[in-house]
Amino acid sequence: MRRTAGQWLYDIVAFLYQRRTATRADIIQSTGLNLGSVSTALQHLLNRGVIRRVGALESTVGRKAELLQLNPDAAYFIAVDLGATRIRFALTDFVGDLRCRWEQDVLQGKELPVSKVIEGIRKVRREVPRSGDGAIASVAISYPGSMDSDGAIHAVNLGWSGLPLEKTLRRALHLPVFLERDDFTSVLAERWLGRGQESRYWLHLETGNGVGLGIFNGGDPVRGFRHMAGEIGHVIAEPDASDLCNCGRRGCVEAIASSPNIVRQYLEASEITGYSEGFSVTEVFERARLGDAKARAVIERVGRVLGRTLAFAANLLNPELIVLSGDIADASELLVPLIEDEVQKYGWQKIVEGLRISVSSLGSDIRLKGAATLAFLEFIRDHDRLADLSYSRRASSGTAIRQPATKRRSARPSANAVLSR
């Protein structure tokens, strides 16, 4: 009985996280629970301060429909985005908003000391509102690179080879710490707060320093045997091309369509030398907009390569929607028509007719929002804690809600669960 009731609470709270405000009728429709169960659960959540009433919708017949939302202060989390050039910290709340933030450049070619990460977390941790109800429940981190079977992080850009990040942070901060690979944190944000809410069958293409694909089938993520599904960046798009990839081969999608490679191609074509340091992909986009033929040629090539590769992916996966995110989202008016053309040309007609291609609305905060969402979902996945939220709050007022240290060492095994609808 308790387990079932806990699942109700989870479903309702997760739904409100996505929709921000909803009526009782919305909740009944979305969760498939009956009126009685929803009423009991909502009363429980109202009593414990997890949700609150925020007004009512006018109606021509019957009584007004009460509007409900999550209490933003029910719990706080710390979200960290370990980017290749910048690390970012945010204090986030129970509705996924970023309440305060701290950013810092990463020194290129140097190892990032863990102490910098701890320092950043402590900085935003001090900003918990004194008047707030909740305490900091956990830290969630979006990391680049990969995690080995011992849970240690390998990330070339940060100079880490086998760093036990989770253990180190947990000991220093006395908070549960969840880790997720950066390409997957983006997908998580898109799924819960972005365009991924619109579909159960969709692909999420993200470009930046690399190119990655997130895949959803029936609402569930496709992650693959060693959690490496979506490596579209290392598909060889042009076998005869000379573009050298980080992986050592030539003609990979990433060697053509990643941001550093867009800049490289433009600089090579323009024979600009000694200027590469501060030249950004945004500038290539801007020059293409202003009519620079060389910039346009690079964009054309990038759009065609991405489109052909997405056509292939669509044939394999039959999505309803493709969401474009990361740096290419900044040049969507240049790239989307090219991508659409190639998808229609190279995709199988029955699959690509009606296939929508949209641009992400989450901008550069996407990974912080993904980490915030991970922390939120891990928090509510603990049904007992959700049921007893007022108890936890009392017990740990002003400090962290502690969990046994051995529980949930890594977010990896749970990510499938938190992503599923």
Place this chain on the structure above:
Amino acid sequence: MRRTAGQWLYDIVAFLYQRRTATRADIIQSTGLNLGSVSTALQHLLNRGVIRRVGALESTVGRKAELLQLNPDAAYFIAVDLGATRIRFALTDFVGDLRCRWEQDVLQGKELPVSKVIEGIRKVRREVPRSGDGAIASVAISYPGSMDSDGAIHAVNLGWSGLPLEKTLRRALHLPVFLERDDFTSVLAERWLGRGQESRYWLHLETGNGVGLGIFNGGDPVRGFRHMAGEIGHVIAEPDASDLCNCGRRGCVEAIASSPNIVRQYLEASEITGYSEGFSVTEVFERARLGDAKARAVIERVGRVLGRTLAFAANLLNPELIVLSGDIADASELLVPLIEDEVQKYGWQKIVEGLRISVSSLGSDIRLKGAATLAFLEFIRDHDRLADLSYSRRASSGTAIRQPATKRRSARPSANAVLSR
């Protein structure tokens, strides 16, 4: 309580279907149920004749471990494979074995009358053992082409455009009828009775008149928005090639690697004319084995195209295993080395190192076995029926177990469920 117990029964019976024989300890380990629950469930199944004892394993310590298996005669099904050139019927039993069969050629270029299908089903239906315990529970059909939203079948090879096959058969036979697309019936057989038992992350490449890919992620099939995932046949593998595909484009995988196109390429290269009618892909394989350079060149091209395409699919899906099935399985010693080469060359190293490529062991009966498995799984998915099997048997002795006609019109929505582990 009933629902839970029904689920136990399902898990145990499904496990025994895969393993054929198992000990109590195997069942406990596989299902995760405790000794008490397993003992109760087994006793129930033994009492009702669903399972039986078939001997015991010797053991050096303790008492002998009892071996259990499903009772082959607990229920029968009729499996039908509507192939492009041949339709096949089989009476199948509760362990998925084909007890008797009937085959018939399809007249090319003519519409296949439904009466032929009904006739074939009736022929094998008469073969139910008189001494058997069970009755025919349902008919499961593997069909080519596609199903529209009304459940009608469109299949060019059979001359059907919108045929209400399920309804027609159900009315004529007074049996539940389940339908599944042919490429997916193969995958179903491979998943339950073949190499797909070995992995939760695998791909199933099948060639024949077309080329299709079955995709499994975490034990679940990836089917896509309109159930069209896996259309690898219409990936354009060689954009500059002249090979014309059925879809109207050139250079598709299918236009190069399907069996009719393997034959076509060989005949074109050999300038053999007026002989194409009876020339089979098996003969091209045989000639390649005998050293015919033109046959070898065609096989080489097919292997390379399939390998490069599978490399791409592996990058996207990170499988642990790729199973090759259909016509290419007959030339595996020629094709597998080529495919492995290209997969290693074009796949991302971290994903393809250690990736296994195996050949299906199910042979040309694969779709009949898939249909038999579909019927079996639909049967046991009805927990109440599984719990009350003896009642159903008594009530319908010698005739079909009838279901309300409106229930389960099509197997489509349920296929995800029956395929999942």
